[in-house]
Amino acid sequence: MDVPKEDFESIELVLGVTSTVPNQEQILSDIGFDLGSDCDNYIGKYFPDEEWKNPDPDSIYEFFEKTIEDYELRHEKFLRSPILSLEELERFRELKKVEYEENEGYPSTWTGSIQFEDFELVVFVSRWNDDDNKLIGVFHTRDEGELTLFSDGEIL
Numbered sequence: 190m191d192v193p194k195e196d197f198e199s200i201e202l203v204l205g206v207t208s209t210v211p212n213q214e215q216i217l218s219d220i221g222f223d224l225g226s227d228c229d230n231y232i233g234k235y236f237p238d239e240e241w242k243n244p245d246p247d248s249i250y251e252f253f254e255k256t257i258e259d260y261e262l263r264h265e266k267f268l269r270s271p272i273l274s275l276e277e278l279e280r281f282r283e284l285k286k287v288e289y290e291e292n293e294g295y296p297s298t299w300t301g302s303i304q305f306e307d308f309e310l311v312v313f314v315s316r317w318n319d320d321d322n323k324l325i326g327v328f329h330t331r332d333e334g335e336l337t338l339f340s341d342g343e344i345l
Contacts (some may be wrong), residue, residue, distance in 0.1 A: 190227050190303055196220040197305035204310070206326045206337060214324045217312065220303075224322035228301035228314045232331075235298055235315075236289045237342035241282040249273075252281050290345050296323075298344060300331060313338060 192200075200217070203210045217224070240248075249267060253260035267273070273281060289295050296315040299322075303310045311331045315323045328334035335344060 190222055190301070192220055192303055192305055194305055197303065197308065197310070200303055200310055200327060204327050204329065207324045210327075213327055217324070217327075222301070222303060222312065224301075224312075224314050224324055225320070228299040228312055228316075228322065230300045230302075232298050232300055232335075233344040234289050234295050235339050235342055236286055236345050239341070240285050240289075241278070244281065244285075248285070249281070252277075252284060255284070256280060286345055293318075298325075300334070303327075 200220070203213045203216055207213050214224075244252075246268075250260075250264055253264045253267070257263050296317050299314050299316050301312045301314070303312065309330075311328050311334050312324070313326045313328070313334050315325050326334055326338055328337065
């Protein structure tokens with residue numbers, strides 16, 4: 190979205206993660222930026238490292254159930270000593286990634302841009318469906334935004 194210089198400069202004053210700059214969304218709204226229609230570049234789903242580095246016990250049980258014939262015995266052993274082998278951990282991580290990619294219960298991440306002449310700012314939103322957009326940040330570049338927002342995980 191192309192904007193006049195004064196609008197661009199007003200947005201530059203509120204760059205960063207939305208939770209630390211609460212008036213970001215209002216400023217975007219004031220210049221006519223629509224989170225739904227102007228953020229039309231799908232970049233993927235955020236997969237936090239915590240999902241596989243510190244999994245909940247139910248996820249481990251489901252993993253064993255899906256991947257091991259005698260899963261109850263392995264699960265009992267895991268409960269006594271909560272450690273996965275490197276091979277199990279890698280398989281668990283891959284299965285969780287597939288779950289994130291295929292399950293609509295996890296939000297997707299989209300970007301949009303605000304431009305003035307040769308300058309650009311990138312707006313990030315988290316989207317559960319077409320009508321549910323949550324602003325998560327505005328940055329100078331997509332790389333800066335991804336590094337700031339998703340440093341404890343990855344975009345799938």
